[in-house]
Amino acid sequence: MQNLHKAPYPVIDTDPNFSRVVRYFRPTDYAVAASLTALGPGFMYWMEKYQPSGNPGKPLMRAMKIAGGIGAMAGFLTAYMMVSVRFWGLSENSREIKKYRVEYAKLKAQGKPMHGVSNMPLALQRTSAAYSTGAFFNFDVIPWFNFASHPYHGQSEGVIPEEDK
Secondary structure, eight states: OOOSSOOSSOOOOSSOOHHHHHHTOOHHHHHHHHHHHHHHHHHHHHHHHHSOOSOTTHHHHHHHHHHHHHHHHHHHHHHHHHHHHHHTTSSOOHHHHHHHHHHHHHHHHTTOOTTOOOOSOHHHHHHHHHHHTTGGGGTTTOOOOOOSOOSOOOOOTTTSOGGGO
């Protein structure tokens, strides 16, 4: 399949499945997610300490829980976006390529397709791919993930071993 965009690194998958993205999280992705999760309540605590609101009891705790929830969502989406950027080849992705090749070889040995089997008609698979390809670029508008199996993934040359093309 032809590369859909100019990327400094090999394109692994332009529309990775949600579970694959989560499986490819690096420790740094988890660290970023945890940091963003802690940032909200930490900031609320700091503000209460240096600029008291006058409601230090349950209202502050409720606000800190809400800030923690929003921070957890922001942290997860940021980590998801960092992995998606590596899948698109927009940042260094040698670790993901190695992991992808191992996963590909394992599934090929089992006789399974790399991107799963779908019961959806081909037209719906195309539509699903059109909606979710590159959706991580618009996480600020609406978080949209790929949960469907389809054959439209836009890998570049060199990611899949030569003998399997």
